[in-house]
Amino acid sequence: MRELVPDLQSMALVVIFTLGDSFIMALGSRAGNDIWLAFLLAIVLAVPVIALYARMRSLMHGESLQEGLATIYGKWPSRAIALAYSFYAWRLGSYVLIDLTSFIESISLPTTPRAAVATAYTLLALWAAKEGVEVLARWSVVMIRGVYFILFVAFAMLVTEVDLAEFLPVLYDGFQPILLGTLQLLDVPFLETVVLFWVFDAFVKPDSPYKVFLPGFAIASVFMCLIASASLAVLGAEQYATNYFPVFVATSRIDVAAFLTRLESVVSISFGIGGFLKVAVCLLAASKALAIGLGFTDYRFLVTPVALSMIPAAQWLITDMMEAERIATKVVGSSEVFFQFVLPLILWITAEIRVAKGKKNSAST
Amino acid sequence: MNLRVPKIIAILFLSLLLTGCWDYKEIEFLDFVMGFGVDETDDGLVLVSEMVVSTGTGQEAQLEPLVLSTMSRSFATATRALDNPAGMEAFYPHAQVFLVSEEVATSGVLPAIEYLVRGRDMRTTVPFLVTKDCTVEEVFNSKPPFLTSVSEHLANTTRLQSGLSIFYAQQIWEFVKDMIAIGLSGTLPTVQLVHKGKDMVPIVKGTAVFKLDRMVGWLDGEESQIFCLLKGLPQSGRFVMETQIEEERYAITYEFVNNATKISPKMDGDQLSMEIEVELEFDVPEIGAAGIDFHDSAIVRSMEEQLAHYFNRRVRELITRIQGEFNSDILGFGQLVRRKEPKLWRRHADDWDTHLRQLRVNTEVRTKIVLTGVRAYPLIPRR
Amino acid sequence: MFFWKKIKDRKPKGKGLDRLGTSLQTNLYWFKNDIFMDDASIIYRRFRSQPPHSRDCILIYADNMTNSDFLSQYVVRPFMNRTLPKGASGQELADYIMESVIQGDQVDCSQSFVHLSDAIARGLGVVLVEGCDYGVTVEAPGWDRRTITEPQAESVVRGPRQGFTENLGVNINLVRRIISSPNFKIKHLQVGLQTKTKVAIVYVETIASTALVDEVVKRIENIQIDAILESGYIQELIQDGPNFSLPTIGSTERPDIVAGKILEGRVAVLVDGTPFALTMPYLFVEAFQANEDYYNNWLAGTFRRVLRYISFLITTSSPALYLSLISYHPQLIPTPLVLSIAAARKNVPFPGFVEVVGMGLVFEILREGGVRLPQPIGQAISIVGAIVLGDAAVNASLVGAPMIVVVGLTAISGFVVSSIYDPAVLMRLFLVLMASVFGLHGYVIGVMAIVLQLSSMQSFGVPYLSSLISFSSQGMKDTFVRLPWWRMVLRPRYLGAKNRERLRSKSRSKSP
Missing domain, CATH: 3.30.420 (Nucleotidyltransferase; domain 5)
Structure with missing residues (x-):
């Protein structure tokens, strides 16, 4: 069964997914006070890769994901690819769950077992994934207003604390920190967008994937750039890089007339919303890819086992906050590079060749 | 489809209620x-x-x-x-x-x-x-x-x-x-x-x-006032300064209206110096028996000069203490140099303490009286 | 409007024949001793038509349900004054009676016992004639009906003061008088095996989508229930997502609201015997729209609408937020307030969670107790509630004073969105439970779950949150704001209306 989602709603899904919960962590902290440059560079580098994802979906237009993969790559290779990405999405979902629960644990619920929080979020994600991408997209459209409202209000109140001189001197340590920051950003969270490739069954028009992925990514990444830069301008580069949750700490500086203070908890709500959607989308992608990999047409019966396996995985994969932070802010992860860039590139080239050949064949017959 | 939803909600509830409220207080x-x-x-x-x-x-x-x-x-x-x-x-x-x-x-x-x-x-x-x-x-x-x-x-x-x-x-x-x-x-x-x-x-x-x-x-308190001024903190305090009006000295009270401070590093060849420009605007809420006619621009200019001189002296005293006695960069000269002249900072970063001691600091204070309460003329008792 | 033709054919109950015979005696026997046995309210009026070929006739009707003056004037008297054609029988005779004898508007004939007995039960008169195997039915409604008054629950400051009554015909006419156009269409159905309730589906043909109308008809025709006492039965039987308490079908007592909704492309269902009409599809935003928004200045309307959204947030969230703030995040409360809350709660024996749930419950009991009581006793209940339970409970340290404020705020803002009061109570309870486990994070999880539920709901194929999830200005124009009429050029897209233009531009005139 194919679910068609209107482009604008899908775009909202892409925006919240890309924002996700990732901006809790010190994104691009290696770039020091040149973080905005790292962001711009990362956005510029990420756009072609995301366009590549969109191009692949566009090549499959008219068919569901499963049929499209099978026509282009053949039955067994497409299944192997799907299984690989199912694992990737499952692991990413578990990581997000860890980030989210560690954040909640270290900020406000220290004695609540992490498994309890993780269970609550996962069960909700399980329900969401069962409802399907259409409902999830609609959900995103409603929630995106809340997320943006919270962040906008919080950062509008921070304006008085922002010190633009924190961005000086530009390029004090040369280009290397910027490159490191850029790689950090590409890895997590920018190219995690590849998961969304597996979520949408079909698109309205052949150019819809572009209209969904590119503006969605652009909005989210520019917004993230603004948030990270504003936080850095409030905290200073050292504090930004040394806190686990710099955006959270930055918003704790809000003090309007000694009444509007302590807004950081309200901001942490938007982390919860983004984090939940990311878990749900990863769960959906993992289940859908698994269904394709195992040759089933309906993915829904796979959601529950996949979701339930994520709860213990979130406890076992990473057991402490330091590790969670290391993963979220690492510069280059080999598996990430493989899933986010190398494999899509190979798939894309193959797809172009196959489609071109297919056209020639159909033209000659 | 629809029966599934309450089932999941029920599971959610059960999982919550069976566990407990850990951080509840x-x-x-x-x-x-x-x-x-x-x-x-x-x-x-x-x-x-x-x-x-x-x-x-x-x-x-x-x-x-x-x-x-x-x-x-x-x-x-x-x-x-x-x-x-x-x-x-x-x-x-x-x-x-x-x-x-x-x-x-x-x-x-x-x-x-x-x-x-x-x-x-x-x-x-x-x-x-x-x-x-x-x-x-x-x-x-x-x-x-x-x-x-x-x-x-x-x-x-x-x-x-x-x-x-x-x-x-x-x-x-x-x-x-x-x-x-x-x-x-x-x-x-x-x-x-x-x-x-x-x-x-x-x-x-x-x-x-x-x-x-x-x-x-x-x-101390007075030095702190100058420090606040140099940090660019908006001032609204009042102070009394012995002011020479024509031939006599009077204790006149001034009130800050506006103040701005700009500190910038300046390169003169290879020689680094810090330029401190302070701009102050005052109200004069109390003149006592001085009988000043504020339409007399010569008197006002003289008052402004005395104020500039007074503040310049106090700023210099504070900077001398900071450079010498404390040798602590509380005005952030180093930060400014790093931001504006990163190349120079790279040279001096390691021995900034000694450098700070010898750093040339030029100060310039500009003052202006912009208000005189609600009167321009003094009260003059007559027979 | 011969809607009773729609009745599904069934075997006549009892052991009798299913069709009338030619013998009046036999026919009468079946009516008297089988179908309406032991029913004293059925009147059998015997009379004879004018000689020379005078025949025995009988008029059967239910007492007090028909206008007996009408029947004697326009049915019995013409028969007595007229000679029926000799030898005519069956269809021919029935046609003659309908065309030339009876002087009523709504006349029909039938051979079936079932149809005829149904007609009698519904308050029609039935004429049987010797030698004719057809019965002729005459509509002569005569029961008392309530006058048209303003509905108590939906009174307005500005707007028409008419409300529906229990009579279907009157209700249809109330709507028809607003939409005086041949495009206004009515489909009649009958539901309820015992009650045989008349149901009218009304819509505007040029606006409402055909698929929607067909879907409504199909769903209502599917209903096989013995009784329809109120439109709520139909609502529950045909609505989507019945397991969640939010309505996916709207109900109203006001003809202007029904007219407004069907002019946007919706379909309304009027049910005989109840003043509550149903409108569908019904979307979440409609709970926040009121007819007065459109009658008053658009800025005032917008302000009230925003107020309703805020009230909805307050009534669903404030106990949960209060609980999570005092029990999990006291750091979020401003310092002077936190000190006074702590002082107020100092000797209260109950934990915050019990206090919040308990006071919420007490309020709902008070409301339920007061709502169905006559006015004077209702007032007594509110005095007991306010003084005894509010003031005394605080003085006796049973609850903290801040809790009373929260309960009061919750209750008052709940009444602002009264059409979704009950779902709001359930959401509130759910959020309080979530907040009691995870504090603010639990609250957020709860809100996300509610939004997920709302996102997954549909009403007649239209997503429940339709206009809330629209990004275009024409989609949003009537959601959070009520734009002036000259800006609401198009009808809402999500209803799939055939003709989307509702206002010709340049309709707005200004002084030069």
């Missing part, structure tokens, strides 16, 4: 710490907290401060150790002020603030002060005239900094930011006790100058 069992601080003794540190205790219930409830102190080897254990004598869980996020004693400041505030920025319960948007000539415990036990709680009194006083102009208020995070910034040192306002009848009253006056995390000296 009742608000009435919390002991709200209004302010806290650290003293140092030979045996270790003493954490002093001022809490509020409510007596009576409902509408008759009265809040009364209660000061408790505990000795411990670390902050984290001390904050918990206070739970025991209080009989309730001490709750720190509502603290309004954080104090350290002179001894702690001299031996280094790093351990204290490292704990504060690391801890989950502590808020760093809290005024941070150093006690001078008294211990933290003495300050908390003093009697402010209006408010019962010393913490509230101190927190309110720090908000008056532009009007009082005798201290430069800092919140914990501001001090931390200055302390870890490159080419900048922190300062903290000081709190002292003065006699008021039988009671001791805490007042905030003066500035403690830090280098790294250690206190290296004091600025």
Whole structure:
């Protein structure tokens, strides 16, 4: 069964997914006070890769994901690819769950077992994934207003604390920190967008994937750039890089007339919303890819086992906050590079060749 | 499809209800710490907290401060150790002020603030002060005239900094930011006790100058005013200056209307110097018997020149102390150099302390009288 | 409007024949001793037509349900004054009677016992004639009906003061008088095996989508239930997502609201015997729209609408937020307030969670107790509630004073969105439970779950949150704001209306 989602709603899904919960962590902290440059560079580098994802979906237009993969790559290779990405999405979902629960644990619920929080979020994600991408997209459209409202209000109140001189001197340590920051950003969270490739069954028009992925990514990444830069301008580069949750700490500086203070908890709500959607989308992608990999047409019966396996995985994969932070802010992860860039590139080239050949064949017959 | 939804909700509920409420706590069992601080003794540190205790219930409830102190080897254990004598869980996020004693400041505030920025319960948007000539415990036990709680009194006083102009208020995070910034040192306002009848009253006056995390000296109230001026803090204070009007000297009162300070590094060949430009605008609310006619521009110009001279002298005195006696970059010269002249900074980063001592500082003060109360002419008694 | 033709053919109950015979005696026997046995309210009026070929006739009707004056004037008298054609029988005779004898508007004939007995039960008169195997039915409604008054629950300051009554015909006419256009269409159905309730589906043909109308008809035709006492039965039987208490079908007592909704492309269902009409599809935003928004200045309307959204947030969230603030995040409350809350709660024996749930429950009991009582006793209940339970409970340290404020705020703002009051109570309880486990995070999880549920709901194929999830200005124009009429050029897209233009531009005139 194919679910068609209107482009604008899908775009909202892409925006919240890309924002996700990732901006809790010190994104691009290696770039020091040149973080905005790292962001711009990362956005510029990420756009072609995301366009590549969109191009692949566009090549499959008219068919569901499963049929499209099978026509282009053949039955067994497409299944192997799907299984690989199912694992990737499952692991990413578990990581997000860890980030989210560690954040909640270290900020406000220290004695609540992490498994309890993780269970609550996962069960909700399980329900969401069962409802399907259409409902999830609609959900995103409603929630995106809340997320943006919270962040906008919080950062509008921070304006008085922002010190633009924190961005000086530009390029004090040369280009290397910027490159490191850029790689950090590409890895997590920018190219995690590849998961969304597996979520949408079909698109309205052949150019819809572009209209969904590119503006969605652009909005989210520019917004993230603004948030990270504003936080850095409030905290200073050292504090930004040394806190686990710099955006959270930055918003704790809000003090309007000694009444509007302590807004950081309200901001942490938007982390919860983004984090939940990311878990749900990863769960959906993992289940859908698994269904394709195992040759089933309906993915829904796979959601529950996949979701339930994520709860213990979130406890076992990473057991402490330091590790969670290391993963979220690492510069280059080999598996990430493989899933986010190398494999899509190979798939894309193959797809172009196959489609071109297919056209020639159909033209000659 | 639709029956599935309540099933999942039921699972969600069950999972929640079967587990429990781990971090649930009742608000009435919390002991709200209004302010806290650290003293140092030979045996270790003493954490002093001022809490509020409510007596009576409902509408008759009265809040009364209660000061408790505990000795411990670390902050984290001390904050918990206070739970025991209080009989309730001490709750720190509502603290309004954080104090350290002179001894702690001299031996280094790093351990204290490292704990504060690391801890989950502590808020760093809290005024941070150093006690001078008294211990933290003495300050908390003093009697402010209006408010019962010393913490509230101190927190309110720090908000008056532009009007009082005798201290430069800092919140914990501001001090931390200055302390870890490159080419900048922190300062903290000081709190002292003065006699008021039988009671001791805490007042905030003066500035403690830090280098790294250690206190290296004091600025008194007047120097603090100049320091605030150089930091660009908007001033609204009043002061009296002996002013030469034609042949006689009068004590005339001036009030700050506007002030702006610009500090910039300047390269003259290979020679680095700092340019400090201060622009001040004044109101003249009181002239006493001086009988000044403010339409006489010669007199006004002479007053402005005297003001410029006066402030220039005081700025130079302060900078001399900073460069020589403290050798602490509290005005952030190094930070400015790093931002504006990164190449030069790269050369001097390692020996900035010695460089600071020899740094040439040029000062220029421009003054203007823009208001004279609501009258241009003086009152002149006649027969 | 011969709607009773729609009745599904069934075997006549009892052991009798299913068709009338030619013998009046036999026919009468079946009516009297089988179908309406032991029913004293059925009147059998015997009379004879004018000689020379005078025949025995009988008029059967239910007492008090028909206008007996009408029947004697326009049915019995013409028969007595007229000679029926000799030898005519069956269809021919029935046609003659309908065309030339009876002077009523709504006349029909039938051979079936079932049809005829149904007609009698519904308040029609039935004429049987010797030698004719057809019965002729005459509509002569005569029961008392309530006058048209303003509905109590939906009174307005500005707007028409008419409300529906229990009579279907009157109700249809109330709507028809607003939409006086041949495009206004009515489909009649009958539901309820015992009650045989008349149901009218009304819509505007040029606007409502055909698929929607067909879907409504199909769903209502599917209903096989013995009784329809109120439109709520139909609502529950045909609505989507019945397991969640939010309505996916709207109900109203006001003809202007029904007219407004069907002019946007919706379909309304009027049910005989109840003043409550149903409108569908019904979307979440409609709970926040009121007819007065459109009658008053658009800025005032917008302000009230925003107020309703805020009230909805307050009534669903404030106990949960209060609980999570006092029990999990006291650091978020401003310092003076936290001190006074702590002081107020000092001697309260119950934990915050019990206090919040308990006071919420007490309020709902008070409301339920007061709502169905006559006015004077209702007032007594509110006095007991306010003084005894509010003031005294605080003085006796059973609850803290801040809790009373929260309960009051919750209750008052709940009444602002009264059409979704009950779902709001359930959401509130759900959020309180979530907040009691995870504090603010639990609250957020709860809100996300509710939004997820709302996102997954549909009403007649239209997503429940349709206009809330639209990004276009024409989609949003009537959601959070009520734009002036000259800006609402198009009808809402999500209803799939055939003709989307509702206002010709340049309709707005200004003084030069």
